[in-house]
Amino acid sequence: MDPLAPMFTTNPFDDDKLREECGIFGVIQAETASAIVALGLHALQHRGQEAAGITSWDGHDFHTHRAMGHVAGNFDRDEVIRGLPGNSACGHVRYSTTGETSLRNVQPLYAELNSGGFAIAHNGNISNAMKLRRELIRRGSIFQSTSDTEVIIHLVATSTYRTLLDKFIDALKQIEGAYSLIVTTPEGMIACRDPLGIRPLVMGQLGESTMFASETVAFDVVGAEHVRSIEPGELVIVTHDGQIRSHRPFGEVHPRPCIFEHVYFSRPDSIVDGSSVYSVRKAIGAQLAVENPVDADLVIPVPDSGVPAAIGYAQQSGIPFELGIIRSHYIGRTFIQPGDKVRHLGVKLKHNANRALISGKRVVLIDDSIVRGTTSLKIVQMMREAGAKEVHMRIASPPTKHSCFYGVDTPERTKLLAHRLDVGGMQDFIHADSLSFISIDGLYKALGEAKRADIRPQYCDACFTGDYPTTLTDQDDVVVQNQLELLAERVV
Structure with a gap:
């Protein structure tokens, strides 16, 4: 557990709860977009209480403010919101599961790519991030954080495809694990969910504004309408003039959304994959x-x-x-x-x-x-x-x-x-x-459901059953390394 984490908790038994790593929120085509994102992050505070960040785009430049601690106290000041101008912004609240507790790991992460600015907010965990990181460093990439999210940025930057969309899809096809992503670029906003839909992501509408969030409760707070869930493996692009396009770059895979969203992670007043969390918990x-x-x-x-x-x-x-x-x-x-x-x-x-x-x-x-x-x-x-x-x-x-x-x-x-x-x-x-x-x-x-399907389970329930729906490259590498070290000790 990160040494600073207890400073920012609200649960008195915080050392004995499973904790969702992150919450993400993004909006495009909205006046004072950063203020809307700050409100949305307030509603998602339960998903990450260690740090928060917002990145906005004003049509010419990107602006970022990141801080340790809660959204309140960091993003409820006028001078902070004024420093994040523009009609497009994405934000993030964080617990760390990869990377140490430090400001350099607080998201959104931002980079200047050949195609322009690129700000990314990520909820999930890339289970082959260490392997990809080693390969990227060997090829000359220089990392500024220890977050697995930065791997995505480098994969996009080094992709040989021509368009930003194709570069992004190329990057996603190289990563394993679970992710929901919101990306702000000069071309618009991208929101996507991993092919199994392990981590949640929903889309909302408020007037001309389109927004994305980890949970529907964030839309309630800002007065937006919940439109639908982003489907597993779906990638949605919203341009700055309001056009919305949906892409499905992955082959069809049987979805496995996280079952613990219904048990604990999501707020009871949220809708997760079409079901009321409160009603499910009563059931x-x-x-x-x-x-x-x-x-x-x-x-x-x-x-x-x-x-x-x-x-x-x-x-x-x-x-x-x-x-x-x-x-x-x-x-x-x-x-x-x-x-x-x-x-x-x-x-x-x-x-x-x-x-x-x-x-x-x-x-x-x-x-x-x-x-x-x-x-x-x-x-x-x-x-x-x-x-x-x-x-x-x-x-x-x-x-x-x-x-x-x-x-x-x-x-x-x-x-x-x-x-x-x-x-x-x-x-x-x-x-x-x-x-x-x-x-x-x-x-x-x-x-x-009638019961758990033995061959094709309807949810990711690995924490209960050990049935992990994806490969775990980094974890397998650690196990092999530990076995080699034990063998070496015995030989000595």
């Missing part, structure tokens, strides 16, 4: 109650991500839903505290048990996932200290056993509790009276 909770019933007095969500699933669980089971954990909304960021005891007290600044409600009750806690297990341990302990008679934990996703290599900040596999322990062992670790997870087929059922 997940209801299915969880069908599969894993328990005699209890109260259903309590772990704020805030567990709330919709907890409502669904309560409605299906008939057990009353109550807010047994109260969150303070006035603590701006997690304090970095010396010592475990003081750090635990810092957690209570943000979440506290509703003691009068919980005392003497059998409670069912609903959370979206268990990663390292430290969150669940603290929550169960909080319930017991508040006088709960029994504490049962129900999780609105299957056990997270595998790391993500598609743009989600996950711990190493050995640090995932579900990789190290079975469900019984996990229950003992968090000191719960019972622990259950929704099944993988149950999760698919809540998403409107």
Whole structure:
């Protein structure tokens, strides 16, 4: 984990959540485009709280402002927006999964190419970036960041194709992994999604303005209409005079969008691939109650991500839903505290048990996932200290056993509790009276599928199943290198 990351979090259990790497937003043909982008990024702040950036184009020049920290405080000042003039702009909020925490890695990344300026905002992870980077450096490329996104810029710059569009497509055909991209150029704006559609991207309209975002909630904030999702493998070009063209440069591939967008990443008021996230999470909770019933007095969500699933669980089971954990909304960021005891007290600044409600009750806690297990341990302990008679934990996703290599900040596999322990062992670790997870087929059922298709799964669910939908070149290289080093040690 990056050393600066805790300074910019809003979740008191930020060390034990899967975190979406980035959120992106772009608009073209809009007065004060950068102001609209700043508002859109505010709505996407949950997708990346480490850093933010905006690049605009005024018809002649590009202008960029990038900063560490939240959108608020960096892009809500008039002088910053005035310094980003033009009717076209793209922006980015970031957690880092590749590249260290530093301003040089904050996006959008900008470069002067032979065809003119090129600003790119990327959500995802290129799983062969290290291999491509080594090849590009051997050919003379000079990198200014450690971000995998810069690989795309160099691939475009060194492509032998004639037009910028063809150069861009040539670059995309060389990369593996997951990506949603928004690119601002003198010719217009390009938005595209990887062939499997692993990372989300949607298109909106506000008057003459066309915009793109990671989630539809960003359109709600700026008053735009959600037009549609960018299809997997689709590349949309919008010119500065408003023409919109769609290209599909890849062969037809069975889509595998990230299933965790529905479980946790996306805001509940967003629409993801045509489905209401809030409704899906309620359905997940209801299915969880069908599969894993328990005699209890109260259903309590772990704020805030567990709330919709907890409502669904309560409605299906008939057990009353109550807010047994109260969150303070006035603590701006997690304090970095010396010592475990003081750090635990810092957690209570943000979440506290509703003691009068919980005392003497059998409670069912609903959370979206268990990663390292430290969150669940603290929550169960909080319930017991508040006088709960029994504490049962129900999780609105299957056990997270595998790391993500598609743009989600996950711990190493050995640090995932579900990789190290079975469900019984996990229950003992968090000191719960019972622990259950929704099944993988149950999760698919809540998403409107009969069950998970064994041959052609409908979603990327690799974090649960280990079924990665793409090759993982860099990861495979690391494994081979580690095996060679171990072999060398044995020989010595």
